[in-house]
Amino acid sequence: MTNDLQNDRQQPRVLGRVVATERRPNTPHEFHFWTALDSPVGIGTIVRVDGGTPVNGVIPHIYGIVVEGFSYTDLQTPLHDVLGHDGSPSAAAHAPTQRTEIRLYTAAVLRQMPEEPLQPVPMGEVSLANDDDVSVALRMDGYLKEGSRTGIPIGVYRAGGTDAPIYLDADFLLGPEAAHLNISGVSGLATKTSAVEWILSSVFAHFPAQKGSVASVCFNVKGPDLCFLDQAGDIDDADRALYEKCGVEPEPFENVRYYAPFKADGFTLNTLRSNEALSENVLPLTWGLREVLQYAEVLLNKDDVDAKADALIDFIRERVVDREFSDPDLLGAKRHLVRSFADLEVWFRDVLSAVERTNKESWRTHHVATIRKVRNRLSNISTRCAGLVTDAGTVSDLPFGSFEDRTVYVIDVASLEEDAQDLIFARVVTKLREHLEKRDLGVNHVVVFVDELNKYAPGDGQDTYVRKMLLDLAERGRYLGLVLFSAQQFRSQVHRRVVGNSGTALYGRMDADELATPGYAVLSPAVKTKLATLEKGQLMVRHPHFTQPIFVRFPRPAVMRGRDGVERFPQASDLSLDAAILRSLRTLDPSITINAVQELLMLHDEQDVIRARNATMREQPKDVLKFFRSQLRPLIAAQPVIRQVAAPIKSAPGDDPYGF
């Protein structure tokens, strides 16, 4: 077998012959050929045609991919077969001769060599493409040259004896020439998320050093999908062979950091990765007033934020938050320093009280009704996004400015309300963009992975801040190094400009209804059928360098699957306050004991303790317990209460039982 393959490589075995008729001619972009019945050719197979007549002194070689197949016999109508077997299907098995049968294929041209003059495909012999042919056919030879190699393996093309790695061009995957990757496929086949995990591994392994550093921010939007990227998963020998072929180590991600908001209790992280054994790299994600106010429009719908309300929010953002505010005319000598939602509530209360007291209808052109409305909406944010947004203004954020190369930052928003998810998307992506524009993020390129794009950037429905942000990212991100890897079940339901700007598109197994939509009209019926029946681990790839979609196999990601992770690392039950505080502080100082924490907790109220914990986690001091203690409000020594005994008005006679 090995010898056969070697021989095949030296001199390709002829598998078929090009045919053309007046009714079905060959063109510069399409040709037809027939093969033996047992040939390994199928839909998606890449073939090479060697022409017979030199053009300008050069024998033309044409590379094509099979997009359609036909099979028929010399039977004129099915009825003849019925007659021939007396209406008995089982009798057909006894026929001594099988009818003459043809396998006729249509192939779309991938590349013609030489490329000029572009002529219809000539008659010639057809053979399977070998590794080198695949490289030429897909124009990968242009970016796999030694010294200027920018190839990122995406999988392996397999047909007959050919097992060729397929590379994407990093310049067209992560910018600046083109960028973004979009993947579609039905749910439940472990294709979309697995493919993205594998491609991220491949990007981290092969991203060219001359192009700088790269990190990834992944939003975990459902279940435990991305919660165990740093844990090794089960892969088999076939997967290992694919990893080896693609030059990627079958290892989980080395550097992963998890971020999750707290639950409403303010001290339990709202993530499925809550097992204590994995808590080391799980960090809280909490924002205060300042962080949220900039993205207030994410949380407030258009009915809320009319022009008047918008003006007041701008006023608060510019003139009230984070600065000393005074208004002698209305508030007299009282001064406000608004740094949290709690401070803002006090400010609103004072302003409204003063306005009511003076019987004014407006203050600084803002009608009192508008002030009440904005107060209501803003105050509500900390309730709606409890756990993410804190009244106290505590901030625990991604390390904008100190992102690290080849690191994955996972933000677990799976259990959050939609408002909180939107807020996180908006703020994180905006901050990434701002830092990349200023070139101070810490890395040169960031891959943002968003699943369920149907939901966040739908093709119809009202325009949302998140959709606008994703559109902006899709259209301008490549210049900044901000790259969107997105996934969804139904590509047709995603905003056209988002998927349209994805230079690379991947397709897993597709739903037949989805394939019937106009977006797939360019695919042949056979390719659609293949897409509708694609196995796990197979993808159809469209990339700017490939003139036709290519089918590849990719290995299972070498990380633990979400379901396995949840079984192996069960979610911790909701912690008591002291256990939660202990767990947080132990990530900074493992020597801290539960007794030490409990002693402090007995003396302070819950909010005070949480605030101190947040401050400690933010500061990460050397002496953790000492710093934590210092953040608690000082205790005032208890004063003994002396009961004053009131003197009777008149004393009752000792023998007067009624006291009169």
Next chain:
Amino acid sequence: MQVVEELVAAQDTSFRAVQRQLALHLFGTATSAGSDAALDAFISASEPPRLSEATLIESGPMRSRKVPGEPEVRFAAFLDGTQSSRIARYSGGIALIHGTVAAVVRARRDRRMVTWESPIIRHGLYAPRKHLDRATNEALDRTGIHVVDTSIDDAGPGLAVHPFALRDAAINRVRRAREAVEQKLAEQWCENEHDPLFIDGGLSGSERVAVSASSVGVVKSHRTLYAEGTALQTVLALEAGERSSVFRIAPAKRVPVASWYLRLRDAHARDPMWGLVRVEIAHPVRADEPRIGERADEVSRWILAEASPLSIPDARWDKMVYGVRDCEEFLEAIT
């Protein structure tokens, strides 16, 4: 697969090429262009139908016999030939006919048909040179095309000069050329193989083939019927899966063969000849004559097994087995 193209090697001998050559070399002579229409149908339809008495080999009078047992797949290969005759040009009102003959043996392997050895294709220009003027004959020589002189068939001084007679003579020569290539392949098979060969047509043209135990000839046309009177009625009344008694055919100057009629399909409410074939095998030596009936039953079972698949859309599908149709399709593709 190597195709044996004979007569004019290294020269394009296709119909169009020959037409061009003739137009070039006969330019200025009294000639006119030919026609694309195939002529072969004329001659086959014009053979007079006749009855011929045959001597029975099998005991008893001519009668129908049910072929016992189940159909049995034994044929290893099928042989057939094709011919094509078209008028390349007229010279002085005489047709110069381009003839192509071809033959192939298609062997059955794993229920699929493949070509055995090499098919044979022969092209030629069939012309009655005695009836052509000198200039035309000289022009024909200059073309380099292989010319078969059809005038050699002429007998005596009363030479038929009716153009149709000359045309028929040419077509007959083409037919003989076709039979020759068929016989050549059949002889090759009989020399080299031992498995049964299904030959479309009779066996008696070649002695080597006619005496071989591995050749079976199956004749579809019944312009000559080897039965008369009640015997004929018996033959025409054969039911599907029945055969007639075996008889001897001994044409003049040819090798005698054993033959019988066999009904392949139910002809109820159809033409009496429908599904009727005549089978030829090697004539048994005298000692084997008593067992000729068993041999006929055996070969009949082989032929009945070939009734499926149908050779539709060929109009002769009632009599033609699929292997023979495959030979014809193959030859049509390469000629």
